[in-house]
Amino acid sequence: MADVELVGFPQSSYVWSTRIALEEKGVNYTLQAKVDVRSEEYAREHHPFKKVPALRHGEVTLFESLAILHYIDEVFDGPKLVPADPVARARMRQWMSATADYLYDSAIRKLAVPRLVAPGMMSEEAIAENLPTLRKHLEVFDGALAAGPWLAGDSYSLADCVLTPIVFILGQLPEGQEAREGLVNLDRFAEQSQARPSFAAAMPPMG
Numbered sequence: 001m002a003d004v005e006l007v008g009f010p011q012s013s014y015v016w017s018t019r020i021a022l023e024e025k026g027v028n029y030t031l032q033a034k035v036d037v038r039s040e041e042y043a044r045e046h047h048p049f050k051k052v053p054a055l056r057h058g059e060v061t062l063f064e065s066l067a068i069l070h071y072i073d074e075v076f077d078g079p080k081l082v083p084a085d086p087v088a089r090a091r092m093r094q095w096m097s098a099t100a101d102y103l104y105d106s107a108i109r110k111l112a113v114p115r116l117v118a119p120g121m122m123s124e125e126a127i128a129e130n131l132p133t134l135r136k137h138l139e140v141f142d143g144a145l146a147a148g149p150w151l152a153g154d155s156y157s158l159a160d161c162v163l164t165p166i167v168f169i170l171g172q173l174p175e176g177q178e179a180r181e182g183l184v185n186l187d188r189f190a191e192q193s194q195a196r197p198s199f200a201a202a203m204p205p206m207g
């Protein structure tokens, strides 16, 4: 089979999720981490909207993590990361969409990025103002996880690949830990998702 190349810096939660999926499936791939996402060359070659991740697999080039995650699951052997049952599948997509549209904003864009990547990009007031929203979002996810170990039921799915790095990143930040306080189902999710070999294998360099 053709080589698989994933493009994007590994600290990005979206890149991280696709790497977790590749690891879960047992796919050999290379990571092209040094990219200038702002360049026109990057837009031409990989992602017209200048974001990460992008994927190259032989003649196939893809951008957007949703498309990449499903491609990985469908094209490669290994455990299925999309449930066969239509309700569980819809549930998985529901949580992927909710993570991308709501939790990513409160946890990553408005907390992790200003704290870890671009200090000063948001005022302290704006960071504090977002925290109650983050807490509400996490409560919803905690409620979803009350019924079972993973977001779409009994087996680890693409929705869990997406949630795993975000929950971990929150655990690295005092405000993230506070926002997670008392949410026991999320704690269990953190523990179990971080114990998977795919998590260790996809862990980006921290520092």
Ligand SMILES: N[C@@H](CCC(=O)N[C@@H](CS)C(=O)NCC(=O)O)C(=O)O
Binding pocket: 012, 013, 014, 015, 037, 050, 051, 052, 053, 063, 064, 065, 066
């Ligand atoms: N909808 C995109 C979102 C990707 C995204 O927002 N990536 C961020 C990193 S987590 C990025 O490329 N940031 C670089 C920038 O905006 O310059 C996807 O699902 O792949």
